[in-house]
Amino acid sequence: MAEFLPPKERTKLPRQVMPEQDPLIRAHNFEEVNLGLTKEQAILDAQRCLQCKKPTCMDGCPVEIKIIDFLELVVEEDFLGAARKIKEDNVLPAICGRVCPQETQCEAKCVLAKRFEPVSIGRLERFVADYEMSKGITSEIPRIDKKGKKVAVVGSGPAGLSCAGDLINMGYDVTVFEALHELGGVLVYGIPEFRLPKEIVRKEVNNLRNMGVEFKTNVVIGATYSIDELMKEEGYSAVFVAVGAGLPWFMNIPGESLAGVYSANEFLTRVNLMKAYKFPEYDSPVLDCKERRVAVFGGGNVAMDAVRTALRLGAKATIYYRRSEAEMPARDEEIHHAKDEGVKFEMLTTPIELLGDENERLHSMKCIRMELGEPDASGRRRPVPIENSEYIEPVDIAIVAIGNGSNPLISQTSPDIDTNKWGNINVDGDTMRTSKPGVFAGGDIVTGGATVILALGAGRQAARGIDEYLTDGSW
Ligand SMILES: Cc1cc2nc3c(=O)[nH]c(=O)nc-3n(C[C@H](O)[C@H](O)[C@H](O)COP(=O)(O)OP(=O)(O)OC[C@H]3O[C@@H](n4cnc5c(N)ncnc54)[C@H](O)[C@@H]3O)c2cc1C
Ligand code: SF4
Structure with a gap:
C-alpha cells in the first residue's frame, strides 16, 4: 500500500x-x-x-x-x-x-x-x-420503508436524475418524465461522445432504474399532461421541474433562416441523438460536412463542442468570436483540444449577415472586425465594430452557439408558477419551492445555462425540500 x-x-x-x-x-x-x-x-x-x-x-x-x-x-x-x-x-x-x-x-x-x-x-x-x-458495482435497492407517496420529476438531466436518486433513497415512489426518447438531458443530447461516452450516462440511468426509479420517455409535460393533471389526476403529491434551458438564442441578423444554418442545440442533438456520426450505418440527419466550410459563432463550451463535432464529420471548421481569446468562456482544455485537432479561430470577428442563393441555401456571410472597448456588465471588455472593416467570407454551413434560454411551455401551461424576465422559474433558494404549492424547480430552468454540478446540487436540495414538505405538509 x-x-x-x-x-x-x-x-x-x-x-x-x-x-x-x-x-x-x-x-x-x-x-x-x-x-x-x-x-x-x-x-x-x-x-x-x-x-x-x-x-x-x-x-x-x-x-x-x-x-x-x-x-x-x-x-x-x-x-x-x-x-x-x-x-x-x-x-x-x-x-x-x-x-x-x-x-x-x-x-x-x-x-x-x-x-x-x-x-x-x-x-x-x-x-x-x-x-x-x-468492477460492475451498482447501487443497492434502498432498504427503507416506503412512504406511500408519489413524486413526479420533469426532465432527466443531472438535476432530475440527482433528485430522483435521493427521493428513491428516502422511500418515495418516483417517476421521471422525459420529453425525448433518450434519458440524460444535455449529458446525452448536448455533450458529445468524445467528451462524455453515452454508455456512462446509460449506466448511471440504469443504476437509478435498478433502485426503483420509473422512467417515462416521449412525455412532454405541458402537452401530454399539465402539472395540475399530474397532481390532481395522476396522484403525484409533489412535482420537481428540471426542464433545463434548451431554447437556443439566435443572433437576429438577416439570413438566419437559410438552409445550412443550425443552432448548436439542433446540430448537436441531431449528431448525438440520431447518431449522424455513424453515417452510413445510420442515416445522416445533418447536411454533409465533408470538406465543407463550417462556421461556428460563439466562444463557450457549446461552441467548442459544435466545432469539434463538425471537424470530426470532415468539415473545415472555424470558430468566429467577437471578443479575443482571453474573454472566451470555454474551458481552457476545450480550446486547446480544439486547436490541437485543427480547428481554426477567427477572433474579434462577427457575422452581420448570412447570404444565400436563389434556393435559399447559405453560401457566404458578411463579417465585421471588432476591437475591445470598456468592460461591460459581465466584466469582459465590450466588442466594438471597426468602421469599414466588413468583408465577405464563403461558408457552407453556419452553427449559432451564443447561448440558450428557457422553454416557455411549463410557464405558459402553469401560469401560477412565477418566472423572472428571462423566463427562469423563481424559487426559494433553500427549499427550491416555486410559487405553486407542491411544485419545486432546479437546475438550468432556475439559473439559466450553468453547469452539471450546479444542476446536480439543485436536484439534491430539491429532494430535501420535497421530503420536508411531504413530511409536515405545510407550504
Ligand atoms: C453542448 C453543451 C455542453 C456543455 N458542456 C458542459 C460541461 O462541459 N460541463 C458542465 O458542467 N456543463 C456543461 N454544459 C451545461 C450543463 O450540461 C447544464 O448546465 C446541465 O445539463 C443542466 O442540467 P438540467 O438537469 O437543469 O437540464 P438538462 O440537462 O437540460 O435536462 C433537461 C431535460 O428536461 C427535458 N425536458 C424539457 N422540457 C420538458 C418537458 N416539458 N417535459 C418533459 N421533459 C422535458 C429535456 O429534454 C432534457 O432532457 C453544457 C451544455 C451544453 C448545451
Ligand atoms: S487544498 Fe485540498 S487537495 Fe489541495 S493540498 Fe490541501 S487538502 Fe489536498
Whole structure:
C-alpha cells in the first residue's frame, strides 16, 4: 500500500499528465479524447495532497465533496472506498470527473495552486468512479420503508436524475418524465461522445432504474399532461421541474433562416441523438460536412463542442468570436483540444449577415472586425465594430452557439408558477419551492445555462425540500 511522503517531498512530485488520443487521429473519430489516469498515476497524484488542516479545495466544490478524505483513500489504494466517499455528496462522479470545470472550482482553491500545480482532483474523481464501474458495482435497492407517496420529476438531466436518486433513497415512489426518447438531458443530447461516452450516462440511468426509479420517455409535460393533471389526476403529491434551458438564442441578423444554418442545440442533438456520426450505418440527419466550410459563432463550451463535432464529420471548421481569446468562456482544455485537432479561430470577428442563393441555401456571410472597448456588465471588455472593416467570407454551413434560454411551455401551461424576465422559474433558494404549492424547480430552468454540478446540487436540495414538505405538509 502507498503512503504519503513528508510534505516537502510531496511538492516535488509532478502533477500527472492525462493520457489522451493523438490529436491527428482523434480529429477523425468520436471516441473519448481523454483516456484516464493509470492506477500508478492516480496514486502518485493523490500523494501530492498536503492533507491540509483547512482543505480549501472543498470550498471550491459546489456540492462539498470530502476531497481530502477521498484522496487519502486513493493513496491507501482503497479505490472503491474513495468512490463511495465521493458518492456521499455527488451521485454522478464518472460524469462530473469528466465535464466539471475543476480548474475554476476545487483545483483553483487547492493551496498547491499558489506555488505549484494543484492536485488533479477532477481526474482522480474520474479514476475512482471508472474503477468502481469497471468492477460492475451498482447501487443497492434502498432498504427503507416506503412512504406511500408519489413524486413526479420533469426532465432527466443531472438535476432530475440527482433528485430522483435521493427521493428513491428516502422511500418515495418516483417517476421521471422525459420529453425525448433518450434519458440524460444535455449529458446525452448536448455533450458529445468524445467528451462524455453515452454508455456512462446509460449506466448511471440504469443504476437509478435498478433502485426503483420509473422512467417515462416521449412525455412532454405541458402537452401530454399539465402539472395540475399530474397532481390532481395522476396522484403525484409533489412535482420537481428540471426542464433545463434548451431554447437556443439566435443572433437576429438577416439570413438566419437559410438552409445550412443550425443552432448548436439542433446540430448537436441531431449528431448525438440520431447518431449522424455513424453515417452510413445510420442515416445522416445533418447536411454533409465533408470538406465543407463550417462556421461556428460563439466562444463557450457549446461552441467548442459544435466545432469539434463538425471537424470530426470532415468539415473545415472555424470558430468566429467577437471578443479575443482571453474573454472566451470555454474551458481552457476545450480550446486547446480544439486547436490541437485543427480547428481554426477567427477572433474579434462577427457575422452581420448570412447570404444565400436563389434556393435559399447559405453560401457566404458578411463579417465585421471588432476591437475591445470598456468592460461591460459581465466584466469582459465590450466588442466594438471597426468602421469599414466588413468583408465577405464563403461558408457552407453556419452553427449559432451564443447561448440558450428557457422553454416557455411549463410557464405558459402553469401560469401560477412565477418566472423572472428571462423566463427562469423563481424559487426559494433553500427549499427550491416555486410559487405553486407542491411544485419545486432546479437546475438550468432556475439559473439559466450553468453547469452539471450546479444542476446536480439543485436536484439534491430539491429532494430535501420535497421530503420536508411531504413530511409536515405545510407550504
Ligand atoms: C453542448 C453543451 C455542453 C456543455 N458542456 C458542459 C460541461 O462541459 N460541463 C458542465 O458542467 N456543463 C456543461 N454544459 C451545461 C450543463 O450540461 C447544464 O448546465 C446541465 O445539463 C443542466 O442540467 P438540467 O438537469 O437543469 O437540464 P438538462 O440537462 O437540460 O435536462 C433537461 C431535460 O428536461 C427535458 N425536458 C424539457 N422540457 C420538458 C418537458 N416539458 N417535459 C418533459 N421533459 C422535458 C429535456 O429534454 C432534457 O432532457 C453544457 C451544455 C451544453 C448545451
Ligand atoms: S487544498 Fe489541495 S493540498 Fe490541501 S487538502 Fe485540498 S487537495 Fe489536498
